[in-house]
Amino acid sequence: MIDLIGLLLQDAFWSALAATGFAVLFNVPKEALLGCALGGAVGHATRTLLMNFGLDIELATLIGSTVIGVLGMWLAQRWKMPTMIFTVSAAVTMVPGTFAYRTMIGILEVSISDPTTGSTALVEASINAIKTGLILGSIAVGIAAPTLLLGRHKPVV
Numbered sequence: 001m002i003d004l005i006g007l008l009l010q011d012a013f014w015s016a017l018a019a020t021g022f023a024v025l026f027n028v029p030k031e032a033l034l035g036c037a038l039g040g041a042v043g044h045a046t047r048t049l050l051m052n053f054g055l056d057i058e059l060a061t062l063i064g065s066t067v068i069g070v071l072g073m074w075l076a077q078r079w080k081m082p083t084m085i086f087t088v089s090a091a092v093t094m095v096p097g098t099f100a101y102r103t104m105i106g107i108l109e110v111s112i113s114d115p116t117t118g119s120t121a122l123v124e125a126s127i128n129a130i131k132t133g134l135i136l137g138s139i140a141v142g143i144a145a146p147t148l149l150l151g152r153h154k155p156v157v
Contacts (some may be wrong), residue, residue: 008045016137035075039071046060061094061139066145071090072090
Protein backbone atom coordinates (compact mmCIF):
# COMPACT_ATOMS: atom_id res chain seq x y z
CA MET A 1 0.00 0.00 0.00
CA ILE A 2 2.81 2.41 0.86
CA ASP A 3 4.50 1.51 -2.44
CA LEU A 4 1.31 2.44 -4.31
CA ILE A 5 1.06 5.81 -2.54
CA GLY A 6 4.70 6.53 -3.30
CA LEU A 7 4.15 5.55 -6.93
CA LEU A 8 1.13 7.83 -7.21
CA LEU A 9 2.91 10.78 -5.60
CA GLN A 10 5.90 10.34 -7.88
CA ASP A 11 3.60 9.98 -10.91
CA ALA A 12 1.64 13.08 -9.91
CA PHE A 13 4.83 15.13 -9.43
CA TRP A 14 6.32 14.28 -12.82
CA SER A 15 2.98 14.67 -14.59
CA ALA A 16 2.49 18.09 -12.99
CA LEU A 17 5.96 19.09 -14.12
CA ALA A 18 5.28 17.92 -17.67
CA ALA A 19 1.89 19.65 -17.79
CA THR A 20 3.46 22.87 -16.57
CA GLY A 21 6.16 22.61 -19.22
CA PHE A 22 3.59 22.17 -21.97
CA ALA A 23 1.51 25.02 -20.55
CA VAL A 24 4.54 27.31 -20.75
CA LEU A 25 5.15 26.08 -24.30
CA PHE A 26 1.52 26.90 -25.17
CA ASN A 27 1.84 30.44 -23.67
CA VAL A 28 -0.70 29.87 -20.90
CA PRO A 29 -1.04 32.88 -18.56
CA LYS A 30 1.14 32.68 -15.45
CA GLU A 31 -1.83 32.66 -13.10
CA ALA A 32 -3.17 29.49 -14.77
CA LEU A 33 0.03 27.41 -14.51
CA LEU A 34 -0.89 26.00 -11.11
CA GLY A 35 -4.24 24.81 -12.48
CA CYS A 36 -2.53 23.14 -15.43
CA ALA A 37 -0.11 21.38 -13.08
CA LEU A 38 -2.98 20.26 -10.85
CA GLY A 39 -4.91 18.89 -13.83
CA GLY A 40 -1.91 16.97 -15.13
CA ALA A 41 -1.11 15.55 -11.70
CA VAL A 42 -4.64 14.47 -10.84
CA GLY A 43 -5.50 13.11 -14.29
CA HIS A 44 -2.35 11.06 -14.78
CA ALA A 45 -2.34 9.80 -11.19
CA THR A 46 -5.96 8.70 -11.66
CA ARG A 47 -4.96 6.75 -14.76
CA THR A 48 -2.02 5.16 -12.96
CA LEU A 49 -4.17 4.21 -9.98
CA LEU A 50 -6.84 2.62 -12.18
CA MET A 51 -4.23 0.71 -14.17
CA ASN A 52 -2.76 -0.63 -10.90
CA PHE A 53 -6.24 -1.88 -10.02
CA GLY A 54 -6.37 -3.84 -13.29
CA LEU A 55 -8.12 -1.57 -15.80
CA ASP A 56 -6.85 -1.46 -19.36
CA ILE A 57 -4.91 1.62 -20.37
CA GLU A 58 -7.65 2.75 -22.76
CA LEU A 59 -10.43 2.81 -20.15
CA ALA A 60 -8.13 4.23 -17.48
CA THR A 61 -7.13 7.01 -19.89
CA LEU A 62 -10.78 7.79 -20.61
CA ILE A 63 -11.55 8.12 -16.91
CA GLY A 64 -8.37 10.10 -16.20
CA SER A 65 -9.00 12.52 -19.04
CA THR A 66 -12.63 12.92 -17.93
CA VAL A 67 -11.29 13.90 -14.50
CA ILE A 68 -9.08 16.44 -16.28
CA GLY A 69 -12.09 17.74 -18.21
CA VAL A 70 -14.23 18.17 -15.08
CA LEU A 71 -11.37 19.77 -13.16
CA GLY A 72 -10.65 22.04 -16.13
CA MET A 73 -14.28 23.16 -16.24
CA TRP A 74 -14.24 23.94 -12.54
CA LEU A 75 -10.97 25.86 -12.76
CA ALA A 76 -12.17 27.75 -15.82
CA GLN A 77 -15.35 28.87 -14.06
CA ARG A 78 -13.45 29.77 -10.89
CA TRP A 79 -10.72 31.79 -12.64
CA LYS A 80 -12.89 32.98 -15.57
CA MET A 81 -10.67 31.56 -18.29
CA PRO A 82 -11.34 29.18 -21.20
CA THR A 83 -11.52 25.50 -20.28
CA MET A 84 -8.97 24.50 -22.91
CA ILE A 85 -6.24 26.43 -21.10
CA PHE A 86 -6.34 23.86 -18.33
CA THR A 87 -7.34 20.68 -20.15
CA VAL A 88 -5.02 20.57 -23.15
CA SER A 89 -1.72 20.93 -21.34
CA ALA A 90 -2.87 18.51 -18.63
CA ALA A 91 -4.01 15.91 -21.16
CA VAL A 92 -0.77 16.03 -23.15
CA THR A 93 0.85 14.07 -20.32
CA MET A 94 -1.29 11.05 -21.26
CA VAL A 95 -0.39 10.93 -24.95
CA PRO A 96 0.69 7.36 -25.81
CA GLY A 97 4.22 8.01 -27.04
CA THR A 98 5.47 4.48 -26.37
CA PHE A 99 2.69 2.84 -28.37
CA ALA A 100 3.14 5.28 -31.27
CA TYR A 101 6.90 4.65 -31.24
CA ARG A 102 6.39 0.87 -31.27
CA THR A 103 3.92 1.26 -34.14
CA MET A 104 6.44 3.14 -36.26
CA ILE A 105 9.25 0.69 -35.45
CA GLY A 106 6.91 -2.20 -36.30
CA ILE A 107 6.05 -0.64 -39.66
CA LEU A 108 9.75 -0.24 -40.41
CA GLU A 109 10.35 -3.89 -39.45
CA VAL A 110 7.55 -4.96 -41.81
CA SER A 111 9.10 -2.99 -44.65
CA ILE A 112 12.47 -4.78 -44.33
CA SER A 113 11.24 -8.28 -43.45
CA ASP A 114 10.60 -11.21 -45.76
CA PRO A 115 7.13 -12.71 -46.24
CA THR A 116 7.68 -15.48 -43.69
CA THR A 117 8.58 -13.20 -40.76
CA GLY A 118 6.64 -10.10 -41.76
CA SER A 119 3.28 -11.28 -40.47
CA THR A 120 4.35 -11.25 -36.80
CA ALA A 121 5.76 -7.73 -37.10
CA LEU A 122 2.62 -6.59 -38.92
CA VAL A 123 0.35 -7.96 -36.18
CA GLU A 124 2.40 -6.27 -33.44
CA ALA A 125 2.46 -2.97 -35.34
CA SER A 126 -1.30 -3.17 -35.90
CA ILE A 127 -2.02 -3.86 -32.23
CA ASN A 128 0.14 -0.90 -31.19
CA ALA A 129 -1.52 1.34 -33.80
CA ILE A 130 -4.99 0.39 -32.57
CA LYS A 131 -3.98 1.01 -28.95
CA THR A 132 -2.54 4.40 -29.93
CA GLY A 133 -5.75 5.37 -31.70
CA LEU A 134 -7.97 4.21 -28.86
CA ILE A 135 -5.92 6.08 -26.25
CA LEU A 136 -5.92 9.27 -28.32
CA GLY A 137 -9.68 8.91 -28.81
CA SER A 138 -10.13 8.39 -25.08
CA ILE A 139 -8.21 11.58 -24.36
CA ALA A 140 -10.30 13.56 -26.84
CA VAL A 141 -13.62 12.22 -25.58
CA GLY A 142 -12.59 12.56 -21.94
CA ILE A 143 -11.61 16.23 -22.08
CA ALA A 144 -14.51 17.20 -24.36
CA ALA A 145 -17.39 15.27 -22.73
CA PRO A 146 -17.70 17.32 -19.51
CA THR A 147 -17.80 20.58 -21.47
CA LEU A 148 -20.31 19.20 -23.96
CA LEU A 149 -22.55 17.62 -21.32
CA LEU A 150 -22.33 20.17 -18.52
CA GLY A 151 -21.09 23.37 -20.13
CA ARG A 152 -24.18 25.18 -21.44
CA HIS A 153 -26.67 26.67 -18.99
CA LYS A 154 -28.93 28.50 -21.44
CA PRO A 155 -30.25 27.62 -24.91
CA VAL A 156 -28.42 28.70 -28.05
CA VAL A 157 -31.23 30.89 -29.44
